[in-house]
Amino acid sequence: MFLDNYHYLKNKEIYISILLFLFSFFSRIPVIILFGDTSLEYEWLYLVSNLIEHGQLVYQTFDNGFLLPNLWMPPLYAYYLYIFSFFNLENQNYIFLVLVTQIVLASISVIIFYKINKLFFSRKISFFSSLIFSLFPLHLYACSQISSISLQTFLSIFFIYFFLQITNKKDLLSVIYFSITAGLLILLRGEFWFIFLLTLLYLFLFLKIKMKKILLIASISLIITSPYLIRNFLIFEKITVLQSLGYNLWKGNHPLAKENSIVEGVETTNENILEQIDALKIDKYYRIKWDGFFLDLAIKNLKEDPPGHLIFYFKKITSYIFINFRSHDPRYWNPLHFIPLLLFGITSLIGIILSDKKSRQLNYLILLFFVNVGIFSTFSIMPRYKLVILPLQIIFTNVLIKRIKEKFFNRGKNN
Secondary structure, three states: OHHHHHHHHHHHHHHHHHHHHHHHHHHHHHHHHHHOOOOOOHHHHHHHHHHHHHOOOEEEEOOOOOEEEOOOOOOHHHHHHHHHHHHOOOHHHHHHHHHHHHHHHHHHHHHHHHHHHHOOOOHHHHHHHHHHHHHOHHHHHHOOOOOOHHHHHHHHHHHHHHHHHHHHOOOHHHHHHHHHHHHHHHHHOOOHHHHHHHHHHHHHHOOOOOHHHHHHHHHHHHHHHHHHHHHHHHHHOOOOOOOOHHHHHHHOOOHHHHHHOOOOOHHHOOHHHHHHHHOOOOOOOHHHHHHHHHHHHHHHHHHHOHHHHHHHHHHHHHHHHOOOOOOOOHHHHOHHHHHHHHHHHHHHHHHHHHOOOOOHHHHHHHHHHHHHHHHHHHOOOOHHHHHHHHHHHHHHHHHHHHHHHHHHHHHHHHO
16 A cells, blocks of 8 residues: 555656646747747857857957957856757757757756755645746746856756755765756856855754765865866966956946946946056956956945945845836836736745744755845846746745645634
């Protein structure tokens, strides 16, 4: 009898996983057909084209033929796009193939998201919240764009899943998968090294993971990132994945950003900034000096008006958790887009307040939520960044739903 029930439940979980995958996959096909990108543009065009033509990860070229090695963009998504160039497809078919693989990644992430929710909630809540995650407009749209956010969402979901696995089972395989995922995320997002270090500290202090296992996680992640770290050390004599802190800090904290939420391209309209940029010596250290220039500029801006920037910082937090009330993009105000964002922003905060503070796992998810909010609000916030915290917002909305169900519905049954 026990074995029969076990096989029944196991088969049911397999059916649910297949259903979630197929539902997520086929619901995204029309999206990439109607709204999908048709070519590489901007930074991804430069990086992939130079990988194909020169065999080097180069972001910028100069009139004298100097190829500036990339230290500006995290490398992982560029290499992800580069892999598909080996199929020798025409441009339109190449882009379509990339977008289809992003659909596959999104569909797998929905299954993993379901498994994460099952650790805390009932099968029914987990299933329907996974459908919501799958159909969330921002998540649907992301797979149709040539953007690293799809890969980041996929890896972030796995990072959370394997974190929960190593705190539950503590098996070696989960530790290895967790470490590899962390290493890939460091190569994908510049800020993730801070989250990773904070996670290791949390595992050691609050979940009592042994130091030898912490060192194993750190070592495997270092192995994943080491080829690119060695590459940058040999070229720039600096151990780093990228050098863009200064510009990103300035981009989210210059005077026009405070006034109009303008975050990009302002340097091209400011003659004084352009003159100082043009004066920089063009060599392999150009981007380091370029970023240092903007770091000094950002610090100067922050010092000139600390109260104003502090207020602006909290405004960015509000816009990131809820919605950006100052957005000038008419597409942003489509009810299918902004109403779900606002709703889950509200319900997730209530869920965080009501969550079980004795649960070290939920406490970590709360920490992860606020660390992401704090990091992105320090710099500039693009609409797609919302996807980084969306899974966490849905999880904490489930906490609220679970509490409501326990308080009102379960009590009625007991009575």
